[in-house]
Amino acid sequence: MKGLLIKDFKLMLNQKNFFILIVLILGATACFLDFDYYFLIGYFMFICSLFTISTISYDEFDNGNAFLFTLPFSRSRYVEEKYCFGILAGTFSWFLSFVITTIIQMINFNNFIFSDWMLSTLxxxxxxxVMLAILIPFQLKYGSENGRIAIIIFLGGGFVVCYLLANLLAQSQINFNALISFINNVDPLIILLIIFAICLAILFVSMKISKRIVLKKEF
Known part of the structure; x- marks a missing residue:
């Protein structure tokens, strides 16, 4: 896996000018414009996480996978590396954007509360x-062009299902006040840990699906 990670990070370094530009724009926007800091962090994380999908496209370019899988690693290891790389890239982008926006807020706001800010950005x-859990299997299964279409269909279907479910819950007149009150009384850190656990479980299931896709794929 180490060699695959080095390969992908070297691919990422080839785009270093683009990432430097994004960081400069992020810093300038946070400093001089009245912009939502959460959006800035989320946007930078989104850009960096998408690079994981780009590395898959690079591997597939010009039938590169046919050569890549002759090297001494398993297809399962290849999938694990993509998820690992995505998590590392996304976490690093979160940390970098978090540091930049935190410094700016500490300078600009006297009532800045670090602990609340950190929990909310985590x-x-x-x-x-979850985004990686959705994107990677589609990219591995359908490739770049068809993968985008499949993702749009999947997300559109998910939106419709959520909309219908929300309407059903609204019409059912179920009282959620007790649940909301219970959640409000729970320590935010506990809620965050539960969210992390659920999302990691989703990521694990996604990785299993991706492994099955790659194992069945012919190059």
């Missing part, structure tokens, strides 16, 4: 995990 990490 929620973005499990969201990134």
């Amino acid at each position: 929620v973005m990490l499990p969201i990134m995990f």
